[in-house]
Amino acid sequence: xxxxxxxxxxxxxxxxxxxxxxxxxxxxxxxxxxxxxxxxxxxxxxxxxxxxxxxxxxxxxxxxxxxxxxxxxxxxxxxxxxxxxxxxxxxxxxxxxxxxxxxxxxxxx
Numbered sequence: 001x002x003x004x005x006x007x008x009x010x011x012x013x014x015x016x017x018x019x020x021x022x023x024x025x026x027x028x029x030x031x032x033x034x035x036x037x038x039x040x041x042x043x044x045x046x047x048x049x050x051x052x053x054x055x056x057x058x059x060x061x062x063x064x065x066x067x068x069x070x071x072x073x074x075x076x077x078x079x080x081x082x083x084x085x086x087x088x089x090x091x092x093x094x095x096x097x098x099x100x101x102x103x104x105x106x107x108x109x
Contacts (some may be wrong), residue, residue: 012037012038012039015031015037016030016031016032016037017030017031017032018030018031020034050093060075075094076094079092079094
């Protein structure tokens with residue numbers, strides 16, 4: 001059964017050593033005595049795909065007071081830096097939905 005733990009636990013060992021029972025006679029039962037402790041991720045049950053390939057989709061949202069042009073330049077800079085260091089079999093697409101939306105709105109006027 002998956003559980004999420006408080007930040008005070010920094011490793012699986014910290015969780016395993018957690019005392020879950022103690023009696024006046026000195027008997028101590030730790031979580032590791034009654035459970036298997038492991039770190040794992042649930043297999044995803046849905047994927048985002050582009051051209052039939054699984055992908056990672058990153059979405060950004062900015063504060064109202066932030067300059068959209070500054071944000072765009074900063075995103076471009078970070079993506080360029082990432083592109084220079086990425087392995088060859090990773091493709092990168094920058095979809096600017098906000099920019100496309102603004103262009104669409106201007107055309108409607």
